[in-house]
Amino acid sequence: MTTIHLIAAARPNFMKVAPLYHALHAASWAKPVLVHTGQHYDANMSDSFFEELGLPKPDHHLGIGSGSHAEQTAGVMVAYEKILLEAPPDWTVVVGDVNSTAACTLAAKKLCLRVAHLEAGLRSRDWRMPEEINRMVTDAIADVLWTPSPDADENLRNEGVAGERVTFVGN
Structure with missing residues (x-):
């Protein structure tokens, strides 16, 4: 059984993770594990959102709330590393461009674990945006890059990313 951590921090992440969770849950070879970092968390909104998307309660809730970019990033790394050390997954799937x-991605790769990035290759080219830094760091070290658009594919090609790491999956 292939264990796959699906990481989500913000509502848009859950919308992207839901179809993947359902497909993996239906597959006999996969064990999807939901990890909610808590970066953007409101109990009432999260619970109803999970229900609407048909997602179960997360297997892990890291409990990282608001804070500076460094506080959030460090908090998620420390909390997620504990989970990884306890039971390493075969894959970690991250979504989007939030601090989580x-x-x-950093926590998993530092333990030599495989990472897939859903929504890879998107670029604003504005280095003042924390999200742009998150995208660039994640795409640089993730093993597999799932892109939402042809221009995201082109961005990765222009950055010299090996074609076998990139798969167009759509939005």
Whole structure:
């Protein structure tokens, strides 16, 4: 059984993770594990959102709330590393460009674990945006890059990313 951590921190992440969770849950070879970092957390909104998307309660809730970018990133790295050390997954799937995306990617890769990035290759080219830094860091070290658009594929090609790491999956 292939264990796959699905990392989500913000509502848009859950919308992207839900179809993947359902597909993996239906597959006989996969064990999807939901990890909610808590980066953007409101109990009432999260619970109803999970229900609407047909997602179970997360297997892990890291409890990282608001804070500076460094506080969030460091908090997620420390909390997620504990989970990884206890029961390493075969894959970690991160989504988008929030601090949790980069943090979980760093924690997994430092333990030599495989990472897939859903929504890879998006670029604003504005280095003042924390999200741009998160995207660049994540795409640089993730093993597999799932892109939402042809221009994201082109961005990765222009950055010299090996084609076998990139798969267009759509939005």
